[in-house]
Amino acid sequence: MTGWVAIAGLGPGREDLVTPEASAALAEATDVIGYIPYVARVAPRDGLTLHPTDNRVELDRAAHALELAATGARVVIVSSGDPGVFAMASAVFEALEAHPKYAASDIRVLPGITAMLAAAAAAGAPLGHDFCAINLSDNLKPWALIEHRLRMAARGDFAMAFYNPRSKSRPEGFEKTLNILREECSPEHLIIFARAVSTPDQAINTVTLGEATPDMADMRTVVLVGNAATRRVGRYVYTPRSAT
C-alpha cells in the first residue's frame, strides 16, 4: 500500500466551487487533516479518519500528514481557497525540508479557487489587469516589509488583493495600510470589501479610498484595491484591459 499526501483547496466556501479533482481526492482519502472549520466541510464516512486541528499549528499538521502517508495512509490536507496562496502548501514543504526522512513522499498540490478570485468575480472584474496579492498579517514577516511592498505595489499602479487584513490581535495594521495607500494613491481609487464570499453571509461593499475606514474589514474579508483606471459600470466594478 502506497501512501500519499494531497493538499487540496476547497475554494471560498460554496460546494459548487470545489473542483472535481479535490472531491476525488477526498473520496479516496483515509485521513483528512486541517483547521477545524475546513475539516468540518468534509462528510464523515466509514474508513475515513478526520483530524481537525486548531489554527497556527501548520507545521505540526504538515509533519503529521507526512508521517501518516509514510505508513501507507492516503492523506488530504484541506485548505480553504487555493492551498498555494497563504495556506497549507508552503507549510508542507517546510516540514518536508525539516524532516528529510520523508523525502520520498508522494505529495500533490490540488489548486482551488482562491478568495481574491471569488471576490473579484462577485464584484465584476477588478483584477482584470496586473495585480498583487499581499498577506497583511505580520505574524510571519515584519510590518516594515508589508509597508515596503504596499508602496512598491502602489507606485507600480498594480491592483491589489489583501488577505488577512485585520484581526482582533492586530487591529491597527489595516488602519496603517489605508494611511499608506492614501499617501501613494488618489482618494478616488476604488476599494472593495468582500466578506464571506460565496457563503450565505456574502457582502460586497465598494467605496473610494477617501471613504474607506478600518472597520470595513475583518478576518472574513478579502480587500481588493483597484488601479488608477478601475471604475464602476452599473453595479459592477472592473479594471480595463488597456493601460497608458
Next chain:
Amino acid sequence: MTGWVAIAGLGPGREDLVTPEASAALAEATDVIGYIPYVARVAPRDGLTLHPTDNRVELDRAAHALELAATGARVVIVSSGDPGVFAMASAVFEALEAHPKYAASDIRVLPGITAMLAAAAAAGAPLGHDFCAINLSDNLKPWALIEHRLRMAARGDFAMAFYNPRSKSRPEGFEKTLNILREECSPEHLIIFARAVSTPDQAINTVTLGEATPDMADMRTVVLVGNAATRRVGRYVYTPRSAT
C-alpha cells in the same frame, strides 16, 4: 424568458479542474461564445448554439453576448483559466459601458483555476508568499509600463507570475524581461517555466535566473519567478511563509 450572461473560467485544461458551478451554467446555456479552442471544450447538444470566434475580437464577442441575452438567451462566454485574470470578464464590462442599452443585463462572473495557480501547484508552492501577476503582452499597454511594474515587483521582493510571456509577433519582450530581472535580482533566483499545465503536454522546467534563456517560454507557458527565499526541496519548489 429572462436572458443572462455568465462568463465562465474553464481552468487550465483538464476537465477535473472545471468547477461544478461552470459545468452547471454550461448545462443551462442556449449559447456558448468564445475563442475557438475554448468553445471546442464544450460538448455539442440539442438546444445549444456554439459561437466560436477568432482571437482579438473580445469586444465584439462581448457585445454579441449582451445582444443575445437581451433577446432571452442564456449565454456562457467561455475563458480558459479564470475569466477575471487577463481574460474575458473585463472585456464584457467594457462592452457594457460602451452600450448603455444593455445596462439591465444579468451578468455573472464564474471564477476558475487560473494558469498561475495550476502552474504553482504543479511545481510545489512558489506563490506561497506575496506575489504579483503581470501580463507581459504589450498589445494593450506600453512596454515602459511593463518595465516599470517589473522593477517595482522586483524591488518589493514579490514572487511573480507572467502571463503571455512570448509570442511570434513580439519575441523580444521576454528577453527584455529577463534582462530587467537580472538588473534587479540575484542570479540565484529560481524561475519556473510551466508549459501546458494540466494537459498531456505538461512540462515544468525550473532553472535559476542566471540559467534562463528567452526560448524557454512560448505562448503556452506561464512563467513563475520566486522571491529571494524561494528554494527547492526534492523535486518541489516552494516559497516559505516567513520573511525577514
